[in-house]
Amino acid sequence: MQKTILIIGACGQIGTELTIELRKKYGSENVIASDIREGGESLMQSGPFELLDATDYSAVEDVVMHYEIDEIYLMAAMLSATAEKFPMRAWNLNMNSLFHVLNLAKEKKISKVFWPSSIAVFGPNTPKEDTPQNTIMEPSTVYGISKQSGERWCEYYHKKYGVDVRSVRYPGLISWKTMPGGGTTDYAVDIYHEALKNGSYECFLKADTQLPMMYMDDAIRATISLMEVPSEKVKVRSSYNLNGMSFNPEDIAESIKKHIPDFSISYEPDFRQEIADSWPSSIDDTPARNEWGWQPEYDLDQTTAEMLGNLKK
Numbered sequence: 001m002q003k004t005i006l007i008i009g010a011c012g013q014i015g016t017e018l019t020i021e022l023r024k025k026y027g028s029e030n031v032i033a034s035d036i037r038e039g040g041e042s043l044m045q046s047g048p049f050e051l052l053d054a055t056d057y058s059a060v061e062d063v064v065m066h067y068e069i070d071e072i073y074l075m076a077a078m079l080s081a082t083a084e085k086f087p088m089r090a091w092n093l094n095m096n097s098l099f100h101v102l103n104l105a106k107e108k109k110i111s112k113v114f115w116p117s118s119i120a121v122f123g124p125n126t127p128k129e130d131t132p133q134n135t136i137m138e139p140s141t142v143y144g145i146s147k148q149s150g151e152r153w154c155e156y157y158h159k160k161y162g163v164d165v166r167s168v169r170y171p172g173l174i175s176w177k178t179m180p181g182g183g184t185t186d187y188a189v190d191i192y193h194e195a196l197k198n199g200s201y202e203c204f205l206k207a208d209t210q211l212p213m214m215y216m217d218d219a220i221r222a223t224i225s226l227m228e229v230p231s232e233k234v235k236v237r238s239s240y241n242l243n244g245m246s247f248n249p250e251d252i253a254e255s256i257k258k259h260i261p262d263f264s265i266s267y268e269p270d271f272r273q274e275i276a277d278s279w280p281s282s283i284d285d286t287p288a289r290n291e292w293g294w295q296p297e298y299d300l301d302q303t304t305a306e307m308l309g310n311l312k313k
């Protein structure tokens with residue numbers, strides 16, 4: 001069936017690759033990219049683009065009405081490390097943009113919403129290993145608080161107003177097309193760039209800080225699959241746990257050394273260590289696997305080969 005999709009935050013790390021993939025699938029003219037700033041050439045030239053502030057309800061509504069949008073992927077957000085520096089700005093962006101999109105769906109101006117949550121919804125009192133779908137959630141970061149609140153609102157809008165909203169809790173995402181910005185897991189992208197440029201990396205997390213991570217191709221596949229399954233299969237309307245792999249900075253350095261034997265890593269933990277320490281080290285994603293068939297494909301060594309191979313080109 002023909003549909004029109006709006007991606008808000010299309011120039012970010014996930015938005016860029018999501019836009020490219022959705023344009024391949026649904027046709028460039030049917031996928032409207034939007035962001036508060038302009039993005040890379042491949043994104044700007046491959047289909048319609050709108051400059052759009054996600055916190056401006058009328059502006060979002062205008063774009064929705066103009067293009068007769070059916071589905072919105074709301075990818076605009078302030079991530080964990082930046083949000084600690086600008087708590088009120090983070091809350092404003094992360095929450096108001098979500099309300100705007102949920103309200104458009106409540107008013108039947110759009111029919112489906114994707115909104116990303118994060119492993120940041122978990123906190124220091126959450127079981128760290130194989131963190132289950134339903135468990136203690138006491139996030140200790142501004143970003144985590146906004147994502148947990150967002151999850152509650154998504155479920156509320158689904159139950160009260162029948163809004164078809166779908167979500168996954170992304171782990172740290174590793175990609176080579178667009179740099180991440182302002183996250184705690186960003187080291188796992190920076191390290192590949194620095195390995196190729198300088199042969200060394202100074203890591204802002206300790207050597208044994210194990211976190212859940214995922215290669216971007218898996219994340220995009222998960223996102224689009226969840227959006228495509230029939231509504232009755234989507235039992236979780238807050239957000240699904242999603243597992244890819246788990247590793248620490250020492251593991252990724254060892255994986256890089258298989259390609260660059262002289263590579264060296266040093267450790268200079270900063271304020272992001274406390275954020276990372278509050279998050280799970282691995283994730284149990286049984287409901288995502290059972291309900292809509294989620295299965296990751298990339299492990300750490302495959303990710304390293306993809307990252308170094310593509311960044312070298």
Ligand code: AKB
Pocket residue numbers: 079080081117118119120143170171172173182183184185186
């Ligand atoms: C961050 O580090 O803030 C993000 C996330 C885990 O949601 N990558």
